[in-house]
Amino acid sequence: MSVVKGPDSEREESIRQMICDHQTALLRMCYLYLHDAQLAEDAVQETFIKAYRAWDSFRGASSVKTWLTRIAIRTCMDMRRGFWFRHVERRVTPEMLPDRAQEAREDESALTLAVMNLPKKEREVVLLYYYQDLNVNEIADALGVMQPTVSYRLRRARERLRTELEGRENHD
Amino acid sequence: MTEQQEKMRFREAIDHTLIGLEGNPFLYQRVAAQVEKGEKKMKASFARCIVIALIVVMCMSTVAVAAMMLNYSPEASALKLAMEAVMDKYGLSQTALGLFTHDVRATDEGMVFEFRCDVVAVDGHEVAGRYIVTVPEKGEPAAAWSYDAADPAIWQSGDMDAPIWGPVQLETFLRERTHAGTVDYRVNIRDDAVSAATPTPAPVFDTAPVWTVEPDVVLDANDLSEEQARELAVAALTDTYRLTDDDALQMDVFRCDMRASSEGDHQWHVNAYLYHDGYDWNMYVIIDAVTGEIIDIGMQTGGNG
Structure with missing residues (x-):
């Protein structure tokens, strides 16, 4: 039955x-x-x-x-x-990351920190786009903003991450 | 590397770093318990909760409907992008940007916004300069400042006697003017500064209608009601200026007039006031009364100076 x-x-x-x-x-x-x-x-x-x-x-x-x-x-x-x-x-520092973060490679934790230290609006779009794999339309819908705004913030965030991570490499 | 590969590497990097953050195996039980607790409460005091729920649903639905209906004209949409471009690039706060009025014109490159500060020196020179933003149809807005070529040391010092004012001086000006009530800076508010309390949008395109006050405009059956116009205005202002739900509740919509363009189109002209983070915000919205489109939107920072 x-x-x-x-x-x-x-x-x-x-x-x-x-x-x-x-x-x-x-x-x-x-x-x-x-x-x-x-x-x-x-x-x-x-x-x-x-x-x-x-x-x-x-x-x-x-x-x-x-x-x-x-x-x-x-x-x-x-x-x-x-x-x-x-x-x-x-501003988040490596010591503030959760337990076991030190198990990650240095470049991985550097990226994580760089993302966490992005300005809020840029962090939102990066997380939704790269981590949650939403597309620009879905992000615009989720955040209640226009699609060009999402693209603009995404571009700004990429530039900022690139600068931050390249600066870190040069420093090392 | 393809975009998908880039995303995968990104996720792997984050997941490796945050490996210590794992889900809670008892989360379902906690969620179910919370939901059940809510439902039991509902049964226990059914009548009282129904009344509260109805009020909440009524409030939620009006805000939600207004938010869902938000539909900006191309100019209003581009204005939002232009403001963000100035704030992001030059570090101006929204309140400081409220000291500027804007003009817009259509060019082959896109819409060009010019933000002109209402504060000028007594000799007429524009201490805060002008911010000019081109918003293309596709692509990113590009912001420039009339003092981009000047030595940043002039304005970065924050000196109020400097011939060029950056964000620091504007914030000081706002603070002194608003909180002290008297100010002795060598500046005056421009005589032709547009007042947000009585919006008179300039005709920016050849085809743009010129707004005229039509006191005898009668509400048409197809027009949004005054209540709907007020809700839309609050939702649009909240959205455009990234305000909170609390701000939306505090906002005082003190004027909502039906007007007509020279072409006879009905519009709602809405004025609102908000005391925001220590400053007076005077805002306006112009709404197409038939379609609900946000035709124009603006904010000016006030004070008691």
């Missing part, structure tokens, strides 16, 4: 699968954006709570990953609007 699953159990399974597939990447993206592991965990939990509640309205117009990424970046943006974030933008 086959068991017919109701909509609730389908939703639960879908959410469980989404968490399994995407939570680590989202956690790392939120960390790169917020510069704080605890806040990043909160943002990811909040993302999945929102996804759980909005699951019935998800029509599959984009991939699940794109949908979750959009929720996560907006959650991070909301968290950043707090008083503390508006007035404090700490």
Whole structure:
């Protein structure tokens, strides 16, 4: 006898699968954006709570990953609007990276730090484009800006990263 | 290296560095518990929650609808890019940029915005210069400053007596003018500075309509209601000036008039005020009353000086 699953159990399974597939990447993206592991965990939990509640309205117009990424970046943006974030933008140093970061190659951790130290708007587009593999249209939609703005910020970010990383190589 | 390879290398570098950040194996249980907790609360005080939810849904839906409907004219879209280009390249804050009024003209290269400061020296020379931004149809905006060729040491010192003012002097000027109320700098506000309180957009293209006040304009059945115009204006200002939801709530929309262009098109002219980070922001939005398109948008930084 086959068991017919109701909509609730389908939703639960879908959410469980989404968490399994995407939570680590989202956690790392939120960390790169917020510069704080605890806040990043909160943002990811909040993302999945929102996804759980909005699951019935998800029509599959984009991939699940794109949908979750959009929720996560907006959650991070909301968290950043707090008083503390508006007035404090700490420059991240190697000592501030999470445990086991020293296991990475030096050029890898340098890139991670350079991304974390980008201006906020440029960091947003870099994370969405390079780390989460969203296209320019999807990024514009997620951030609520025009596509040329995304392209412009992306170009600026690339230039800034190149300067930062080349400067570091020359220094070494 | 292809773009996909570049992305892959990027992800690998990040993942290797952040290997210590792993997902929580109990996250699903935490999420489910939070959702369930919310639902139980709903059942426990059903009536009260329904009222609150209805209020929230009403607020959310109006803001969300307004945000979804945001549709900028090519000039208004390009203006946003031009402002960002100036702020990014020259380090001006949005509040400092509010001391400038802009003109725009169409050229073969794209739309050219000229930001001209309302603050000039008593002898008439423009201490803050002019920022000129070309926004091409495709590609990135290019910003230039009329003092690009000058020795940066002149303005980087922050000296208020310097013949050229950079961002530091503009911030000082804003601070002194706003907070002290009196200022003894050798500057005056330009006589022809456009007042944001009474927007009079200049005709920038040959085809652009000239705005005229039509006190007898009657709301048409196809026009947006005043309430919708107000919501759209708040959403557009919030979006354009990267304001927070709190700012949107604090914004005082003190004027919303229906006007007509010389061609008879109906527009909503909306004025709003916000006390933002210690400064007065006077803002305006002009909205096409039929399509909801944001025709023009602007902000000027005020003060009590």
